[in-house]
Amino acid sequence: MTPPKLVRQPEYEYQSLRMPRGTTRNAARQLLTEHAEYGHWELDRLRLFPDGSRTVLLRRKIIRQVRSW
Numbered sequence: 001m002t003p004p005k006l007v008r009q010p011e012y013e014y015q016s017l018r019m020p021r022g023t024t025r026n027a028a029r030q031l032l033t034e035h036a037e038y039g040h041w042e043l044d045r046l047r048l049f050p051d052g053s054r055t056v057l058l059r060r061k062i063i064r065q066v067r068s069w
Contacts, residue, residue: 012059021052028054050068 016067019028035041041058048054 008045011062012044013062014044015058017056017058019054019056021049023054028056032056032058 001050015035017031019031028064032043035058039060041060043056045057046054047056
């Protein structure tokens, strides 16, 4: 019987953004696009509140180097 292979789950770091209620949909899209392109962030969760404000949770993978000696 062979031992089961260990599969490492990816680790993420998170960043939270808060957008006030006057932020247009186009401005929010542009802000999130810039974070994705230049910071390699991806959208994890977006909450739209009744007053029109938004809370955005972004995440990106933490890349760990493996020693190869």
